[in-house]
Amino acid sequence: MFNYILISVFAYLLGSIPFAYILVKRALDKDISKIGTGNIGAMNSYETTKSRTLGISVLILDALKGIVAVLVAYVFVSTHWALALAGIFVVAGHDFSIYMKFKGGRGLATAAGVFAIVNPMFLGIWGLLFLAVWFTIKKNVHIASASATMLSPLMLYYLPQSALDSTSLLLQFPKSDFLIFGSIVCFVILVKHIEPLMELSKNTNNFDK
Numbered sequence: 001m002f003n004y005i006l007i008s009v010f011a012y013l014l015g016s017i018p019f020a021y022i023l024v025k026r027a028l029d030k031d032i033s034k035i036g037t038g039n040i041g042a043m044n045s046y047e048t049t050k051s052r053t054l055g056i057s058v059l060i061l062d063a064l065k066g067i068v069a070v071l072v073a074y075v076f077v078s079t080h081w082a083l084a085l086a087g088i089f090v091v092a093g094h095d096f097s098i099y100m101k102f103k104g105g106r107g108l109a110t111a112a113g114v115f116a117i118v119n120p121m122f123l124g125i126w127g128l129l130f131l132a133v134w135f136t137i138k139k140n141v142h143i144a145s146a147s148a149t150m151l152s153p154l155m156l157y158y159l160p161q162s163a164l165d166s167t168s169l170l171l172q173f174p175k176s177d178f179l180i181f182g183s184i185v186c187f188v189i190l191v192k193h194i195e196p197l198m199e200l201s202k203n204t205n206n207f208d209k
Helices: 001-015 019-028 040-047 050-077 080-095 107-117 120-136 141-157 161-167 175-192 195-207
Strands: none
Touching: 001 050, 001 080, 019 040, 019 050, 040 050, 050 080, 050 120, 080 107, 080 161, 080 175, 107 120, 107 161, 120 141, 120 161, 141 175, 141 195
């Protein structure tokens, strides 16, 4: 139990490192949480600086937080629940950074890093759902992201255990445990999509009037 607590705290503190804030502060001497959308992530970093290099750098560093958290859990504890806790808390740290008064990003890049090393199939499912919503419903990144995040656990529910086992990279998860893990990460991500979706809805209603 103590090892799980340590892994969770480490993952949260690692996830809390606000790379977008640090890099934008160095580039523009501005607080990214107060410019653009206020989101402390790769997209707002790019949009506020117009620098692809900076945006991509933030994206990679945020994804690496997820990868490192999971690898540390694997090396020092090496149970599937340790990996799950590391994944959940590193995303929570990114979204609600203790260093930024619990502000943060939306967790997509960090979660991508987590699932890229735990089970890339889940990441692939999310990506396919994102593209499906983007091209068939409405080309809006928040709608596509939120829809893919909500639907991914549902798609996972119908996958056989053998498919999950064959695509696991570090440790195999019982499907029920992986479903819990994936659903919690998706919930944390969805929480940070509520505000932009509400803003989009308000703007749409105002336009209709």
